[in-house]
Amino acid sequence: MSTETTPETTSATTTAAARPATDIDRIADDYLAKFVALSPITATYLGIAGHDEELDDFSPAGHEAHAELRAETLALLDGATPVDDIDRVTLAAMRERLGLADETYRAGLDEMALNVIASPLQEVRGCFDLMPTATDEDWGAISRRLTRVPDALAGWKESLLSASAKGHIAPRRQVEACIRQCADLVADDGYFAHLVEGARLSDDTGAGELAESTKDALATAAEGASAAYSQLGRWLKDHLLDDAPVADACGEERYALVSRSFLGATVDLAETYAWGQQEVERITAEMEQVAEQIKPGSTVKEAIAALDADPAYQLHGTDELKAWMQxxxxxxxxxxxxTHFDIPDPVRTIECLIAPTQTGGIYYTGPSEDFSRPGRMWWSVPKGVTEFGTWKELTTVYHEGVPGHHLQVAQTVFRSELLNKWRRMFAWTSGHGEGWALYAERLMDELGYMDDPGNKMGLLDSQSLRAARVVIDIGVHGRFDAPAEVGGGEWTYDKAWQYLTDHANQGEAWLRFELDRYLGWPGQAPSYKIGERLWMQLRDQVQEREGDSFSLKDFHRRALDIGGVGLDTLRAAVLGELT
Structure with missing residues (x-):
């Protein structure tokens, strides 16, 4: 690598002179500005102001506009000359990300996007969670955005019809689940009803009540949005369900593409499938050893039952859960x-919240650029769930918070003196991000934070789930033979369910949703465990190269300061192999 200042050589807590913007920085930031103009939902997610009353165009024309922007940006990058290592990382990362996005679009995956967790159905609804609610004007912006929901969903339906005409339709299982989600959202106790009933000012002025005119506008807008989702559910049933394929598998060719997209790296699928099964076996053996510590002579499931019954690990109600998380x-x-990380002052604040949805799961949303909106850990608690076990959830706090996603994302946002806005705010690869979060869980174990047998069982239980879904996801979609323990041969839903429940110990409703997620969003779920594997391999390579001079804290700083680029780009940047 050259000797210019790089993210690998500047402390995250050092006040440094701003690096002059380069041509490549300007291209990257211009791309981001144009991207969020096309995707106001992304603008809200990133905390970029100016688009809060708009929604994305999910129609074929909207997808083509993104394709044109990518082509324009890639052409500009081809004519740009990097001046330092930071530029070289940006150039490599943008070419890889935009190039893969274009491959995905040309394969028809954007138009046909429909699944239980990450498609326009969820994206449109989800953006309202991140909008400010401090003033009447904030609620006015929410109301005006709600009025755009019918058009956004109509554009999505155009794309689904266009994809259907080309033979590209999501599996029937996903369509059925999305129909159910529409019904849940518009139910009397669903999202839109709660949005109106729970609308309050979140600042400290007065009693927190909205003006009557604001309430009326919100109720009218929410009613229109709710009607649009209700109509969407009927439309999916009438226009898509009968033609949707019964088979869940996407096939090895498509799977190879989406795997690269989620990892930013190319892996040998057959080797990774075999490794996943080996990981499941390794983790199972370790869980059996910990079970013996918890309750001598017990099986893993008996030890877990003992932990669930132990008052020392119990939380009662979401208020206790939220306080414990924080x-x-x-x-x-x-x-x-x-000690092990440089953590800038703004990054030392994280807000833990109970999510307004009840689908299950925990997730992280990053801070706005100025940190006026902090990084947040959200817990989506399923209906009727009031009891929580800290033994299984401590590792998740480390995954979503510090040293996991919050440190990873917020520290990169903070690096404005070195990195362009695209690198800081938008460069994200699932294998990098989720792989780091699993690495963070393992690191906390290495540092002694999981020595309690209950907490250690929680870590291993989480790891077992992540390893099992490597096997299920690659096996089902790549059409590899199922493991002998479920009968071998062709994967079926029942075999996948048996394998999942044999190696995961969450509740049935949660695991059913998880399995639907794997079957409808191929390549994403394995990126956690595969990403962790690649992160660990990178740390080992650096440690072997540096020998006695290796510093774990320095490795963390250098790697995290690069930002959420693809894993191949990360490796080349850390090892000095970019030219």
Missing amino acids: KRADEAIANLAG
Whole structure:
């Protein structure tokens, strides 16, 4: 690598002179500005102001506009000359990300996008969670955006019809699940009803009540949005369901593409499938050893039942859950700052919240660029769930908070003196991000934070789930033979369910949703565990190269300061192999 200042050589807590913007920085930031103009939902997610009353165009014309922007940007990058290592990373990362996005579009995957977790159905609804609610004007913006929901969903239906005409339709299982999600959203106790009933000012002025005119506008807009989702559910049933394929598998050719997209790396699918099964076996053996510590003579499931019954690990109600999340997250930040990580002051704040949805799962949303909106850990608690076990959830706090997603994302956002806005705010690859979060869980174990047998079982249980879905996801979609323990031969839903429940210990409703997710969003779920594997391999390579001079803290700083690029780009950047 050259000797210019790079993210690998500047501390995250150092106040440094701003690096002059280069041509490549300007191309990257111009791309981001044009992208969020086309995708206001992304603007809201990133905390970029100016688009809060708009929604994306999910029609074929909207997808083509994105394709044109990518082509224009790639052409500009081809004519640009990098001046330092930061530019070289940006150039490699943008070519890889935009190139793969174009391959995905040309393969028809954008138009046909429909699944239980990450398609326009969820994206349109989800953006409202991140909008400010402090003032009447904030709620006015929410109301005006709600009025655009019918058009956004209509554009999506255009794309689904266009894809259907080309023979590209999501599996029947996904269509059925999305129909059910529409019904849940518009139910009397669904999202839109709660949005109106729970509308309050979130600042400290007065009693927090909205003006009557604002309430009326919100109720009218929410009613229109709810009607659009209700109509969408009927439309999916009438226009898509009968033609949707029964088979869940996408096939090895398409799977290879989506795997590269989620990882930013190319892996040998057959070798990775075999490795996934080996990981499941390794983790199972370790869980059996920990079970013996928890309850001598017990099986893993018996030890887990004992943990669930132990009052020392129990939380009652979402208020206790939220307070516990916040306390554990704050403790991790206090303990790790200055020891194993450089954590800038703005990054030392994370907000833990109960999500307004009830689909299950925990997720992270990053801070706005100025940190006026902090990074947030959200817990979506399923209906009727009021009891929680800390033994299984502590590892998730580390995954979503520090040293996981919050440190990873927010530290990159903070690096404005070195990195362009595209690198800081938008460069994201699932294998990088989720792989780091699993690496963070494992690191906390290495540092002694999971020595309690209950907490260790929670870590291993989480790891077992992540390894099992490598096997299920690659096996089903790549059409590899199923493991002997479920009968071998061709994968079926029942075999996948048996394998999942044999190696995961969450509740049935949660696991059913998880399995639907794997079957409808190929390549994403394995990116966690495969990403962790590639992160660990990179750390081992750096440690072997540096020998006694290796510093874990320095490795973390160098790697995280690069940002959420694809894993092949990350490896080349850390090892100095970009030219």
